[in-house]
Amino acid sequence: MGDDGRGTRSMSEPSAPALDARTAALVRFAAARDARVPGLWIEELLLQSMLVVGYPLALMAFGTWRGLGAPVEGDGAEDLAHADWEAWAARGAVVCREVYGRAYHKLLVNLRALHPALEDLVLVDAYGKVIGRPGLDLKRRELCTIATTAVLGTADQLHSHLRGALNTGAEPKEIEAVLALVDGDLDPELRQSAHHQWADVKKRKL
Numbered sequence: 001m002g003d004d005g006r007g008t009r010s011m012s013e014p015s016a017p018a019l020d021a022r023t024a025a026l027v028r029f030a031a032a033r034d035a036r037v038p039g040l041w042i043e044e045l046l047l048q049s050m051l052v053v054g055y056p057l058a059l060m061a062f063g064t065w066r067g068l069g070a071p072v073e074g075d076g077a078e079d080l081a082h083a084d085w086e087a088w089a090a091r092g093a094v095v096c097r098e099v100y101g102r103a104y105h106k107l108l109v110n111l112r113a114l115h116p117a118l119e120d121l122v123l124v125d126a127y128g129k130v131i132g133r134p135g136l137d138l139k140r141r142e143l144c145t146i147a148t149t150a151v152l153g154t155a156d157q158l159h160s161h162l163r164g165a166l167n168t169g170a171e172p173k174e175i176e177a178v179l180a181l182v183d184g185d186l187d188p189e190l191r192q193s194a195h196h197q198w199a200d201v202k203k204r205k206l
Contacts, residue, residue: 092128
């Protein structure tokens with residue numbers, strides 16, 4: 001957009017975005033309350049975010065959520081003071097198998113190759129304690145994980161959870177809607193990577 005000689009900018013050049021990417025993301029998060037998204041869903045998603053972005057960013061997200069006036073809902077969907085660790089392990093295996101489908105056993109082999117402790121950490125801590133909680137359904141968890149991994153640029157995990165969303169009942173159009181929703185938060189390289197991963201999953205799965 002050029003100057004038209006009067007100190008104004010002509011309409012031939014597109015204007016800069018009104019909101020920077022971080023502010024836009026914050027606004028979308030805040031809008032969740034206006035959209036009547038159940039608070040329990042959001043709290044479960046924030047707990048799950050610790051698995052993807054780590055404790056520091058997850059704690060900041062919880063701080064933002066509380067800053068919007070969201071009440072603390074006790075232990076939410078499930079008490080964390082769980083005495084039966086074997087039940088967590090069993091639930092984790094069931095949930096992880098549902099997400100990974102035919103790739104489940106390959107996942108376990110790969111985890112053991114990386115470190116012997118990782119299999120239990122993933123099955124018990126991630127899928128048993130957190131992802132298997134009843135407060136948010138598995139399909140919505142996978143769709144949200146697609147958004148997170150696309151923004152983080154973790155291509156292998158994005159590929160896995162694109163498949164996971166299909167395995168847990170998401171329609172291709174729902175996945176494409178998620179990718180469209182985060183498109184503005186992706187730089188050209190991340191955008192190309194996300195679309196490449198989705199194209200590969202569609203070729204293999206559909």
